[in-house]
Amino acid sequence: MLTGICCKLGKALQPKQICFQSVMRFTGITDHRPFDIPREPFNPVSGREPTWTTADEAVQIVKSGDRVFVQGGGATPQELLHSLCKHGRTAGLKDVELVHIHTEGPGEQMEPQYEGIFRDNSMFTGGNARTAIAEGRGDYTPIFLSEIPLLFRRGVLGLDVALVHVTPPDKHGFCSMGISVDVTRAATQSARYIIGQLNKKMPRTLGEGLIHISHFDSVVEIDRPLANKKPLKISDEQRAIGKYIAENLVDNGATLQTGIGAIPDATMSCLTQHKDLGLHTEMFSSGILPLVKKGVITNTKKRIHQGKIVGSFAVGSQEMYDFMDDNQTLLMMDIAHVNNTSVISQNPKVTAINSCIEVDLTGQVVSDTIGTRVYSGVGGQVDFIRGAALGFDGLGKPIIAIPSVTKRGESKIVPFIKEGAGVVTSRAHAHYIVSEHGIAYLFGKNLRQRAHALIQIAHPDHREALEKATFERLKCMPSP
Template sequence: MKRAWGNNLNGGFWHVRDWSERYADKVVTAEEAILSIPAGRRILIGSGAAEPVSLVKAMVEKGAHLADNEVVHLLTLGPAPYVEPEHAERFRHIAFFIGANVRRAVQEGRADFMPVFLSEIPELIRNRRVRIDVALIQVSPPDAHGYVSLGVSVDIVRSAVDSATLVIAEVNPRMPRTHGDSFFHVSRFDKLVPVDAPLLEHRAEPLDEVARQIGQHIARLIPDGATLQTGIGKIPDAVMAQLGQHNDLGVHTEMFSDGVMRLVEAGVITGRRKTLLQGKVVTSFIMGSQELYEWAHEHPAIEMRPSNFTNDPGVIARNERMIAINGALAVDLTGQVASDTLGGHFFSGIGGQVDFIRGARRSLGGKPIIALPSTARGGTVSRIQTSLEPGTGVVTSRGDVHYVVTEYGVADLWGKNIRERALALINIAHPDFRADLLAAAKGRRFVLPDQVVPRARYPWTEERREQTRAGAELLIRPARITDERALQELMYGLSDDSCYRRFMMYKKTHPHEEMQDLVDLDYEQNMALVACMPGTEEIIGVVRYDVEPATRLADVAFVVRDDWQGKGVGTLLMRRIREAAVARGIPGFQADVLTTNKPMLDVFHESGLSVQATLEGNTYHLKMPFPEAQPVAPSRPTSRA
């Protein structure tokens, strides 16, 4: 005689004398199960890959008695015949998130969209503000104790099963048995429908170059030991493909696909450094390949939790170094993010974007990221927009946004004013649209009237983390148009002596025009590199070269903040600017240096280059050919300084 303990509706335990006999009593066909659904009720369908396809088919084909029933669900991967016009008198769909299978019906007004944070849907269901009368779901077969698993979909399904008055489940041996908050005793179900069919798959799209570049930019923002939230699609897949050299990553997400499986198998995702549920891959639903579903079966590292846990911003924030990666349809120049509407029509939904953006923002060391291609419609439309189109809803507010990433780079908007935000976003817009965006920004008084358009694509591959001889880690990277204010602060922070050595005069002001010229670069004939403390935009040193057309030698000069002088910053900047110049085919440097500027002279003489010097009054004119390049004929007599 089998004996087990079952869960009653009030959360207590009661003794089940023989659950297998009760199980057999509940087994029916899909058609028979559908006959038990009354008319005029609200029916929830299981999410994603766990959509109970046979029950959905029977509901539409055999549910002639149904009338005025509402059908609700998150994204589902299977068919949605209930939204077809011929079934309008029997079914009205309410989408918590608009998938491709119901999008047309919503846009044509034959179905409804409910804008809601994913984290809040379970609460809405449990307090019956969003009433669920019937739950149609899919589960694994029962174990020896009579418990089935919700498998790849716990999300809002858990609360629906807890709340519905009628629960009908397909029992599928191909549904993986997943751990976490995913178990129900068979006594909870009213009808059980045996099926044996592969779970619905989400097939990954081939990566294109735009997705790869976005993935590379995002990967550079992710430190070792970070905890990731990511979704499904080309950009999340591209990010995962770039993380093979990372260490001890963790996962706390609303969903994951095959990329997580591959990184777990490669030893990249270990969860060792997670600060919440260490070692666990935490999610609420899984969508991907059959291989992924088989891998998830009885996997002890997978922790399935409902959406009110995975998507609670307070819970998310308990993960230190939380990296939230979310897509968008468009971003305006103030930082407002459109994700659920396109061209004035509802397209997708709020989902978990705001939940994770806010959770990551509150996480110690966290980074909320919005990622999107720079263009749409075959490159004819910019996704970075002066303002969002009429009828477009804002999902993530400008106050919540930190990082925005396109294939052209990263814009960090946190703590930035509208002028700085507009410039940063124009800088990562597609070059074909930058001039128009800047002109519109000037018209709206977002930027200064003489603001220039970024001339070239930011060379992010030149970014390096380096250590000074004193052991300090610095980020050495190309200057960009958005560095104007930080460079201005550097200049105003110099002592009079440092200012005089750099400019050969005492400068009291460093106006916008001067600073804009310093960062207006083509990254070929003129290049500037800045030294920053990692994780900040505070600049402690800068070096720039400009190529002289007649000789092709590059005039080079640099300056380092007083409190960082003598610590090897100038040496690092010199080495990196030389590497950049050599890579661009420049034959050498030249510079004019005051005879009293011993620190700068030392940097040049200790650079490993042959320094040819001509004394002209109180100034040395230096010429430093690169040994890697063809020799340059001297333009004047030289002598060794």
């Protein structure tokens, strides 16, 4: 029936790709949650209440062929996922697609025993998803983080069920998506059926992550700590990279974007003498806390959300979760807003700090794959690299940070990217590349000049070979 409808609508789409809003308007089909009425999670639905139940009972709604959204990061709804796996086995489900960005936890649904029951579709790949993708049991969708909400809102990926992890309702009936608003807000606006995992341990955050209890179809109460990330051990090379960035590229009054990892933490640790820094970032970790406490991050110079830390999702320590809880200085926002290039570029001295897997001698940046093997995702790197480059004041700094060698001593600055690798940040987007050996500024440089700059920050053991490779490729020596 859906295929016939799709033909009448003039769209050559498969059933799972159909814009369900259009289908509903065309046919007049209705259910308890019609697609042609925009759902706004901030607005209570009069007279509507969810069913309070157990996780095992709540997931019984999922049937074969459904597409299920799973909230990610530290908010991954582990109890609901575990119950869904049990339901998948006992009910004999087939071809259930699970859609998500990076998730924490074991990723039980991606184990070999669930092949044919669940098909995992990762839009940013965590460690628990890499094996399934490499073995052909899971999928990876390369997409800008800022555009994932469009998949849901436009019906490109129609969502049957959403599994979300939120706070219990306040006195007005509002739950908070806490540490993971990101693409979750769009999923709750779009899914036909919403199951909430209500957790007293979830921080209540302000911004765009509130959803009224009346929008849930069923809810499950738990009381469990969130996933914690222990501080990473910072190597000498990573500390040197952080120092180069902090001392040479971060100005007082800059608006920072940084992620989770040893290099961002190393950079943050070197910023203690800076003044009036702002934070507008897709994700953040516990590394920001010392700078907030010292009064280094004040957000007073920002033009967008002045005085506020702006983020979209976070994974960190319990100390960080306590900091986030009901904090008036913090706004957790929809990723479509946080990562919007036109929004990013309106803040002063935007300094975007991102990492990668390898860089070739022309400046092509590989960030999501190691050869053909999917490692992470496109994420928000290009969103912020471009936002910094287009800053209204012309003082933005798009930065890619990379150790010069792998743990096995292989150069990460290479003549050619590995076969099958994907370029995330193009050579036209690349401005600053930083290793523990220095800073290469590529903007406006030709290929010969780029190669020279990158060779200067490569490991000394590999510079001669890189020079020879450049000559073979360009038929001239790299030079400034």
